Amino acid sequence: MMATRAGLDAEAIVQKAAELVDKGGLAPLSMATLASELGVRPPALYHYFAGLAGLRRQLSLLGLQEVSIQVGRAVQGKAGDDAVFALAYALRDFARAHPGLYEAASRAPDSEDREWQMAGQEVVATMIRALSAYQLSDAAARLAVRMLRSVVHGCVSLEYIDGFGLPNVNNETFESLLKALLDYLASHIAKTSV
Known part of the structure; x- marks a missing residue:
């Protein structure tokens, strides 16, 4: 086994x-670039991860963990429309502040990876709890989560590439789409309560 740099551990590598x-961005990440940044040779990283795929998996887990914390805090004590707005803004704020981790967290988990699936399910469960005031069926709540995501x-993707091309429309567009989602949820409640 190759000697590793003092102070280098899996957590430090994932943070870098x-x-x-x-x-x-996630796509340009390579073991060689990361090793260079850490001042080690690339083979040293394989002591900690099963190649680039293993490292990306860890980034996905870290991103999901951080998203879970951020959205959990944002929706705590809120219900209904306030919870949906808080949830959406927390997710958008995370994506803006950590675009690479957001991208990693947005990837669907490997179907064989129980830990990764559980991390994703925890985020979804927090989002579904934020929608509890709407009394949606499980299927409808999961659809609402996909719509919100x-x-x-x-919006984040278009903002990132200046896709709207107009000044001061990002928030207006985001809020209008959220209101349309809330209208959808309200109409769903009206239909199911008849």
């Missing part, structure tokens, strides 16, 4: 990788 992906992801 998170910094790199937040600056440059799509609103956030679409």
Whole structure:
């Protein structure tokens, strides 16, 4: 087994990788670039991870853990429309502050990876609890979560590339889409209570 640099551990490596992906995106990350940033040779990283795929998995887990904490705090003590707005803004704020980790956390987990699936399910469960005031069926709540994620992801992606091309429309667009989602939820409640 190759000697490792003093002070280098899996957590430090993942944190450095998170910094790199937040600056440059997930796709350009390589073991060679990361090793260079850490002042080690690339083979030293394989002591900690099963290659780039293993490192990306760890970034996904870290991103999901941080998203879970952030959205959990945002929705605590809130219900109904306030909870949906808090949830959406927390997710958008995380995506803006940590674009690489957000990208890693947004990836669907490997179907064989129980830990990764559980981390994703924890985030979804927090989001479903935030929707509890709407009294949705499990299927309808999961659809609402996918819709909310799509609103956030679409807006963040377009903002990132200046896709709207107009000044001061990002928040207006985001809030309008959230209100449309809330209208959908309200109409769903009206239909199921008849």
